[in-house]
Every structure is written in structure tokens, then in C-alpha cells.
Amino acid sequence: MKLQKVYPSLPSGHSIFCDDIRQEISGKRTIIGIYATHLFVPHIPCTLPMLSIYITFRDEISSPSDVIFRVFFERFEGDQSIESQTRALENDMRDSEKIFEVTVPTPPESVKKKPKEFIMREGKFDLQIAPFNVTSRGKLKVRAYRDNLEVLLGTLIVDIKPAVDGD
Numbered sequence: 576m577k578l579q580k581v582y583p584s585l586p587s588g589h590s591i592f593c594d595d596i597r598q599e600i601s602g603k604r605t606i607i608g609i610y611a612t613h614l615f616v617p618h619i620p621c622t623l624p625m626l627s628i629y630i631t632f633r634d635e636i637s638s639p640s641d642v643i644f645r646v647f648f649e650r651f652e653g654d655q656s657i658e659s660q661t662r663a664l665e666n667d668m669r670d671s672e673k674i675f676e677v678t679v680p681t682p683p684e685s686v687k688k689k690p691k692e693f694i695m696r697e698g699k700f701d702l703q704i705a706p707f708n709v710t711s712r713g714k715l716k717v718r719a720y721r722d723n724l725e726v727l728l729g730t731l732i733v734d735i736k737p738a739v740d741g742d
Contacts (some may be wrong), residue, residue: 585695586642588632590717590729596627596701601671603643606628615736616709626707630728639681643720646675646702650713650731659675674715675702709733712724 594608606629616623628646649671651712679698712734 581632583695584722586632586634586638586719586724586726588719588728590631591629592715592729592731593627593629595625596604596629596703610731613732613734614715615734617736619712619735620708620710623709624706625703625705626715627704628702628717628729630702631697631699632718632726632728633695633697634721636696638696638721640721641681642673642679644677644679645673645718645720646669646715647673647718648713650711650717651701674704718741 591606592610593606593615595606595607597607599605606627614626630644632642632644634642712730715731715733717728717730719728
């Protein structure tokens with residue numbers, strides 16, 4: 576029986592939210608304190624020493640456009656930090672704050688030639704936010720933008736730790 580090749584859907588990617596990412600002497604990366612879906616804080620406002628994000632993005636080698644990566648914090652509806660309440664009056668702020676943005680240029684023409692075999696480009700990078708100031712409840716989102724596409728790379732919900740009976 577001949578197996579059918581299945582290629583990944585492109586563009587695609589993911590993010591790992593964690594406490595720290597360490598570059599080892601051996602070339603390996605060590606990811607410490609991975610968050611699954613939520614980051615719970617004891618109270619708001621609070622400051623974490625650091626929050627790290629390991630981002631992976633895959634795209635076609637022949638992609639004709641630059642890719643823009645954005646990390647932003649989107650407050651839950653009706654939630655505003657003490658700081659942003661003041662800024663909202665002064666600056667008419669929206670409900671999200673951009674934390675990071677970088678543009679990765681399109682590969683040169685010599686790289687973009689159609690290969691005989693399936694080839695994709697893959698980028699991996701880590702972002703460390705230090706300190707990470709939590710001023711409201713919300714979602715930390717990682718996105719990539721190419722042409723008219725928004726590629727969802729990950730979301731971390733930031734919220735107050737729920738009370739446990741006996742607390």
C-alpha cells in the first residue's frame with residue numbers, strides 16, 4: 576500500500592507561553608514554567624518578573640509578502656486598569672495594547688523559486704517581556720499577518736486566581 580503524503584496547512588504556527596526560555600551552551604532551548612491556557616495572578620495590578628513566549632511560524636517558501644508579527648493584550652470587555660482609565664479619557668484608547676511588533680521581509684527571489692519537492696520556511700523566536708505588568712484581566716494574543724491573512728498563533732488568558740473554599 577502506497578501512503579499518501581499530507582502536507583501541513585500553511586501559513587500556520589503556534590506559541591508557547593512560559594516563565595522563561597534559556598539558551599543552553601549545547602544549542603538547545605529550555606522552556607521553563609509552561610502555561611496551558613491561563614495565567615492566574617493573585618491580584619490586579621501586579622508585576623511578574625518576566626513572561627516569555629516561544630513563537631513558531633511556518634509559511635510557503637514562495638510566499639510573496641512580508642510577515643508582520645504582533646503581540647498585544649486585549650482587555651476583557653468592561654475591564655480597565657487604573658492607568659488606562661486615565662489614558663482612555665486623554666487618548667481615546669482602544670481595548671487592546673500592542674506589546675511587540677516586528678516585520679520579517681519576504682525571502683529574496685532566488686529562494687522563492689518553486690521547488691520540485693514541498694519546502695516551507697519556518698521561523699522560531701522567543702520574546703521575553705520583563706517585567707510583565709498586569710493592569711487588568713484579559714487575553715495576551717500572538718498573531719502573524721501576511722497580505723489579507725491573520726494567522727492565530729496563540730492566546731493566553733490572564734485573570735485573577737479563583738478563590739478556593741477555605742481561603
